Amino acid sequence: MTTPLNPDLLRPSLSDTGQVAAAPYTLQTSFFSAFFGGPFASAAMLLLNARRLGRLQRDLVWALMIAVAFAAWLVFVYTTPAGHALQVKMAEWVGGRSMALAERLMALLAFAVSAALHRREQRSADLFGLKRPNGWIAGIALIVLGFAATVGLTMVVT
Amino acid sequence: MDAELSSPDDRVRQISELLDRRRTAQARALLSEALTTHPDDAELLLQGARADAMDDDNASARETLQRVIARQPEHFGARAFLLALLTEDGDLVPAEQLALSMIEQYPQTPDLYAAYGRVMLRALHFAKARALAQEALRMDPESDFALRVIALCDVIELPRGTDSAALRRLLAQYPEDRHTLSLVVTALIQSGDHRSALRGARELLRSQPNDPHWLSLVQALSVQNHWSMLPLWPLQRFGWGASVALWLGGVVAVRVLGQMNSPAAAWASWFILGYVIYSWVWPPLLKRWLLR
Numbered sequence: 196m197t198t199p200l201n202p203d204l205l206r207p208s209l210s211d212t213g214q215v216a217a218a219p220y221t222l223q224t225s226f227f228s229a230f231f232g233g234p235f236a237s238a239a240m241l242l243l244n245a246r247r248l249g250r251l252q253r254d255l256v257w258a259l260m261i262a263v264a265f266a267a268w269l270v271f272v273y274t275t276p277a278g279h280a281l282q283v284k285m286a287e288w289v290g291g292r293s294m295a296l297a298e299r300l301m302a303l304l305a306f307a308v309s310a311a312l313h314r315r316e317q318r319s320a321d322l323f324g325l326k327r328p329n330g331w332i333a334g335i336a337l338i339v340l341g342f343a344a345t346v347g348l349t350m351v352v353t
Numbered sequence: 354m355d356a357e358l359s360s361p362d363d364r365v366r367q368i369s370e371l372l373d374r375r376r377t378a379q380a381r382a383l384l385s386e387a388l389t390t391h392p393d394d395a396e397l398l399l400q401g402a403r404a405d406a407m408d409d410d411n412a413s414a415r416e417t418l419q420r421v422i423a424r425q426p427e428h429f430g431a432r433a434f435l436l437a438l439l440t441e442d443g444d445l446v447p448a449e450q451l452a453l454s455m456i457e458q459y460p461q462t463p464d465l466y467a468a469y470g471r472v473m474l475r476a477l478h479f480a481k482a483r484a485l486a487q488e489a490l491r492m493d494p495e496s497d498f499a500l501r502v503i504a505l506c507d508v509i510e511l512p513r514g515t516d517s518a519a520l521r522r523l524l525a526q527y528p529e530d531r532h533t534l535s536l537v538v539t540a541l542i543q544s545g546d547h548r549s550a551l552r553g554a555r556e557l558l559r560s561q562p563n564d565p566h567w568l569s570l571v572q573a574l575s576v577q578n579h580w581s582m583l584p585l586w587p588l589q590r591f592g593w594g595a596s597v598a599l600w601l602g603g604v605v606a607v608r609v610l611g612q613m614n615s616p617a618a619a620w621a622s623w624f625i626l627g628y629v630i631y632s633w634v635w636p637p638l639l640k641r642w643l644l645r
Contacts, residue, residue, distance in 0.1 A: 201484070201488065204481065204484055205453060207450070208449065208478055209449045216476060222593050230600075289604075289608045290611070296604060300601070303600070306597070307597065315479055321543075322508065322509060323475060325443070
């Protein structure tokens, strides 16, 4: 048996309970808020989970990227000639609800990003049977807010 | 043998053997008898805490351990057991403090580094957890505790389907150990192989028929492996990724068939809707029916 090498390992990491990560919302809550609330709801859910997990600073940039990318998409398709042309093309390819489908696809991509970012934390929560927060209130609130933000921004840019 | 005639050490050995076989009722009977003559015996109290923890009464176990530590602040076994219970209960700040104070006192004990690694793993500090477990393994290459913590890190961190070298070593060195089997079952559940996980969980239940945790795991896995769940295999295996793929594939299929004016478009829509409803409604109904 030898003596321990790295004294840095013995520095406390949890000096108070505020630094202890709480269990994130389930993937089910994240999926449904993204599916029905759109990319803004997905970005907000990413932030909520990041705050619970104590990694808000690390994930803030991802949430902002999702929100800004979606806002830029709305501005592009509704205000530029190229965007209008794309809308017409998309309607030809996939029918009248093409814009709604594109938004949902982006929301699910955002969900995939969030799930990948918090993969280890989600697995740990399952493995250790951590008590999850109630997803109903946050989920429904995010769906309403995400939907309202999408409709509001669409009305502003059009 | 009467309690008065038997030494506390003999009693502790008997009680410990009973607890190893999870015979908590018999162990408690012996324990209460022995405690009447030796009410402050630390080792007897420690066995009492073990019995409480086995019966899922961690609060009472912790109370007993605190009593032992109040009388004997340096009692290694009581402090190590308290550390395990604090970690299990998610009281991570006192767990970390206890782990660090014990490591400071016993810097040559590898299992303490592994125990601290487990605290860090529970606190979602993955890199530190792995580093501590590796440190423990470096100090004692045969430490099964350190290997178990590394295997847990692997289950959490490695992509699905990736083999864990630590788990392979545990299987080779301790194939009969129930902690090893429990880790294998966990890894199988995480990788979506519910059929093999059920086999492992049944083995664990056979070795500990009174353990409610293994019973509920076997019940849950039996639901997952029921023949009527076969259509839901992609969702079980690939999780929410499969749900996203199902939606995307469904939208594309219905649109393409619709553009071809095929009557199959309507059938495809109804099929996907039916599948989604089945995936939501059937599993909870089946669970109720099988566990009635």
